[in-house]
């Protein structure tokens with residue numbers, strides 16, 4: 540297990556900066572999910588930890604040691620890819636054993652580790668099969684087994700479930716969560732799927748356009764989104780945004796459609812009287828007296844208050 544620290548990490552391709560000054564620490568044993576829309580820089584961030592992309596400036600350290608100049612093989616990490624990257628001509632056993640053979644582990648040690656991982660992943664009966672004789676979920680488990688046998692300090696996952704159908708994805712999420720509970724290896728997981736992020740992560744790093752917009756637990760991010768982007772991106776069904784104007788005393792907002800919304804004090808960053816955008820989750824709207832046809836909805840709680848975009 541290890542702590543992974545980012546200090547002012549930046550990535551540029553030529554003149555274009557795609558990751559801007561990311562500062563955060565991922566604790567020992569924590570499951571952190573990097574989530575954001577396509578092209579926001581999630582994979583680049585993960586690949587910098589793995590050593591597959593150079594870090595333009597700043598430092599990434601694993602267990603107190605800067606890894607910027609370390610080869611991927613010397614970083615003590617293991618990565619699970621979207622396409623599993625299994626060797627098609629090798630059996631499940633050999634796929635899982637391959638990395639250990641390269642590292643000159645003894646035959647007995649290899650067998651012990653593969654057997655243990657196979658048991659954990661329920662692959663015991665499949666060790667002599669080739670990858671093509673496995674289902675998508677089983678292949679994904681083999682890919683994980685190959686990482687587990689190496690007993691790395693950090694697991695990296697790059698959208699590992701995106702090739703599976705919706706039902707299997709839900710099941711594999713549960714399996715991953717349980718596996719993490721048992722092994723407690725520091726894990727960093729990339730996905731564009733906010734539902735996956737919310738169900739898997741102890742902590743989320745929400746990325747947009749190369750910036751870390753918010754870092755926090757799923758609940759913190761759901762209940763107190765820091766930016767309009769986060770408010771709109773996290774949550775299913777999505778939050779509703781209504782434009783309005785803050786009252787003089789700043790305690791409520793008059794919203795379009797005659798809706799009057801009391802506001803919590805801690806929410807009041809914008810100046811009174813200013814136009815604001817208020818985000819309310821669907822579950823916080825309720826029907827008022829059906830006879831009041833002009834005001835069909837009432838809301839007494841908002842999750843987001845910020846300037847209109």
Ligand SMILES: Nc1ncnc2c1ncn2[C@@H]1O[C@H](COP(=O)(O)OP(=O)(O)OP(=O)(O)O)[C@@H](O)[C@H]1O
Pocket residue numbers: 552557575576577578579580581582583584731
């Ligand atoms: N080798 C490269 N050269 C130039 N630009 C690149 C290169 N690789 C990635 N980029 C750019 O960096 C940005 C971040 O890409 P990245 O692949 O990290 O995004 P992502 O969030 O993982 O997206 P997706 O979910 O679609 O995989 C994108 O704008 C992409 O076009």
